Amino acid sequence: MPIISAHHLVKDFVRPKRHSGRFAALRTLLTSESVTTRAVDDITLSIDEGEIVGYLGPNGAGKSTTIKMLSGILTPTSGEVEVCGVVPWEQRTTNALNIGVVFGQRSQLWWDLPLTESLALIGKMYRMEEGKYRANLDMLVELLEMQSFLGTPVRQLSLGQRMRGDLAAAVLYEPPVLFLDEPTVGLDVVAKERIRSFIEQINAERRTTVLLTTHDLGDVERLCQRLIIIDHGRLLFDGATNDLKRRYAPHRLLDIVTAPDGEGSLGAFIDALPADFALEHHDGMGATFAVNPDVIALPDAIAIISSRVPIIDLGVREPALEGIIREIYETREVMA
Amino acid sequence: MTISPSLPALKACTGMALQRTWAYRSRMALWILRNMLMLFSMRMIWTAVYGDRTVMNGIHLDMMILYVTIGMLQAYLLEPIASGEIARRIQRGTIASDLVRPVGFLPQMLAYDIGFLIGRIPLIAIVLPFAAIVGSLQAPPTLETAVGYAVSLILAYVLSVLVWLPIGMIGFWTINTTGINFLAYSVLAFVSGQMVPLWFLPDALRTTLRWLPFQGMSYAPLSIYVGETTGYDILITIATQAIWIVLLAALVWWIWQRARYAVQIQGG
Numbered sequence: 001m002p003i004i005s006a007h008h009l010v011k012d013f014v015r016p017k018r019h020s021g022r023f024a025a026l027r028t029l030l031t032s033e034s035v036t037t038r039a040v041d042d043i044t045l046s047i048d049e050g051e052i053v054g055y056l057g058p059n060g061a062g063k064s065t066t067i068k069m070l071s072g073i074l075t076p077t078s079g080e081v082e083v084c085g086v087v088p089w090e091q092r093t094t095n096a097l098n099i100g101v102v103f104g105q106r107s108q109l110w111w112d113l114p115l116t117e118s119l120a121l122i123g124k125m126y127r128m129e130e131g132k133y134r135a136n137l138d139m140l141v142e143l144l145e146m147q148s149f150l151g152t153p154v155r156q157l158s159l160g161q162r163m164r165g166d167l168a169a170a171v172l173y174e175p176p177v178l179f180l181d182e183p184t185v186g187l188d189v190v191a192k193e194r195i196r197s198f199i200e201q202i203n204a205e206r207r208t209t210v211l212l213t214t215h216d217l218g219d220v221e222r223l224c225q226r227l228i229i230i231d232h233g234r235l236l237f238d239g240a241t242n243d244l245k246r247r248y249a250p251h252r253l254l255d256i257v258t259a260p261d262g263e264g265s266l267g268a269f270i271d272a273l274p275a276d277f278a279l280e281h282h283d284g285m286g287a288t289f290a291v292n293p294d295v296i297a298l299p300d301a302i303a304i305i306s307s308r309v310p311i312i313d314l315g316v317r318e319p320a321l322e323g324i325i326r327e328i329y330e331t332r333e334v335m336a
Numbered sequence: 337m338t339i340s341p342s343l344p345a346l347k348a349c350t351g352m353a354l355q356r357t358w359a360y361r362s363r364m365a366l367w368i369l370r371n372m373l374m375l376f377s378m379r380m381i382w383t384a385v386y387g388d389r390t391v392m393n394g395i396h397l398d399m400m401i402l403y404v405t406i407g408m409l410q411a412y413l414l415e416p417i418a419s420g421e422i423a424r425r426i427q428r429g430t431i432a433s434d435l436v437r438p439v440g441f442l443p444q445m446l447a448y449d450i451g452f453l454i455g456r457i458p459l460i461a462i463v464l465p466f467a468a469i470v471g472s473l474q475a476p477p478t479l480e481t482a483v484g485y486a487v488s489l490i491l492a493y494v495l496s497v498l499v500w501l502p503i504g505m506i507g508f509w510t511i512n513t514t515g516i517n518f519l520a521y522s523v524l525a526f527v528s529g530q531m532v533p534l535w536f537l538p539d540a541l542r543t544t545l546r547w548l549p550f551q552g553m554s555y556a557p558l559s560i561y562v563g564e565t566t567g568y569d570i571l572i573t574i575a576t577q578a579i580w581i582v583l584l585a586a587l588v589w590w591i592w593q594r595a596r597y598a599v600q601i602q603g604g
Contacts, residue, residue, distance in 0.1 A: 068432065071436050072435070072436060073432050073435045073436060073599065074599060075597055092435075092438075093438045093439075093440075094438075096436050096437055096438035097438045099436065101432075101433070101436050103429075103432055103433065105429075106428065106429050106430050106432070106433075107430070107433075108430070108433035110352060110356075112356055112359045112360075113352065113355060113356065113359065117352065117355065120348070121348050121349065121352050124344050124345050124347075124348035125345040125348065125349075125437055125438060125439055126345075126438060127344070127345070127438070153359075
């Protein structure tokens with residue numbers, strides 16, 4: 001039984017047509033013409049309990065719109081959704097108790113009040129018992145290191161602190177499902193790491209299901225075994241992160257550095273490159289080769305190089321997800 | 337929607353709003369200063385209008401100054417913030433978070449409104465002595481008047497909230513409500529009788545306004561307080577307010593059902 005499922009989900013936005021030129025504002029006001037944009041176009045997906053799924057797509061792909069439908073804020077034009085067995089926009093209250101939502105771009109906290117007050121209000125809204133509230137709050141304060149700014153009005157918090165406060169607010173009442181819309185946007189490396197390890201921990205300890213949108217592929221590499229990629233509202237890919245890598249970039253990258261006297265032999269090796277090697281980069285005493293482990297075993301590849309070139313340093317890399325995602329966004333399709 | 341499990345949550349919302357009233361003390365101080373200046377100029381204007389006369393249309397100048405003074409205090413106490421709050425949340429896009437709460441959006445907003453109302457009561461106490469000096473203050477003449485005023489004032493608050501809510505909800509369609517807000521504010525100040533008491537208006541206009549909901553926001557309780565509406569008329573005034581509350585509540589609910597499907601969160 002999937003905990004989140006969507007079938008043929010569609011969302012159209014209808015806006016009055018904007019005119020330009022003379023009396024544009026007046027004509028826009030009086031117009032009966034409208035423009036329909038399809039933000040989400042026939043998306044079907046299903047997520048099991050305890051999964052962390054990365055939901056990717058270029059800006060304007062329809063990620064946030066999907067999340068808003070899954071969380072019951074928007075009503076879809078057509079299609080079906082169930083989250084924890086509930087249709088989100090029909091049983092709003094039940095659904096609200098089942099989900100935690102973070103919109104990274106805007107805070108759900110009360111701007112002009114201390115963080116603790118916001119969290120206390122969340123506790124009351126989500127009908128938490130006092131004991132449970134205290135215990136969870138203490139746990140979160142420690143995990144997210146919030147002690148020093150609990151009493152600070154939210155408007156005075158740094159972005160990283162605010163985001164931690166928002167995450168705490170979203171998981172305080174232990175929802176089984178967490179929707180995170182760009183939870184690391186604009187954060188520095190340390191703050192990002194803190195958020196990532198927190199998500200990992202909550203998922204491991206509570207089996208919280210997480211659907212995460214992000215533009216930071218570091219989040220994905222770190223957290224998501226599974227990826228869903230959409231563009232123009234349509235599903236491009238849904239599967240294991242490793243599977244995507246295997247399809248796009250089955251090769252490994254070998255970085256080598258030669259001894260000072262090896263520059264010549266490296267040049268000779270490159271000039272008569274064996275068929276299973278592809279040159280990615282060459283720079284004096286260093287070079288990077290791409291080899292496909294399905295064609296030639298890595299130890300054999302290394303043995304071939306080291307028999308002809310005096311190597312003093314060697315490294316093996318997986319191709320970065322970033323290049324793959326860039327290619328998908330640019331071509332707007334996923335290789336079969 | 338069940339209200340009972342939401343009650344503690346709503347109480348917490350009210351408490352939250354109450355605290356926020358006090359987070360804006362300097363703004364409050366400016367508000368008080370502005371209104372004292374306005375009260376002073378109103379007093380000057382009405383004194384000038386009366387000139388040598390002490391009674392116009394059967395209304396004594398003292399009574400007129402009392403009307404203006406109580407009117408100002410009332411307007412300050414009852415000013416609904418829910419509609420402005422809705423507009424702000426729509427514009428900032430934070431309304432998304434309000435809509436994923438396990439408590440209805442309108443109940444949340446009403447709870448905030450009540451919190452702000454309670455938060456302003458102590459401020460009224462601070463303003464009273466100034467109002468007495470700049471304007472004029474005196475207790476309602478009879479118990480009947482006092483009770484009638486209290487009931488009518490509470491209904492006036494409910495009416496103000498119900499009249500302003502749809503104005504805020506227009507934002508669900510238009511996003512920006514600054515212009516509409518400004519227009520509504522000016523028109524309402526007139527048709528509610530806050531600016532000029534209905535008794536000074538031409539017959540046709542006065543009769544029309546008397547049967548519209550807006551006079552119930554301000555003129556109804558005021559006319560009871562200053563003793564213009566008495567006896568049986570008090571009951572009619574209160575009944576008119578009550579009927580409009582029922583009608584407007586239905587209207588607000590109807591609009592809200594449409595608004596929540598029109599929700600288009602700004603950005604992202």
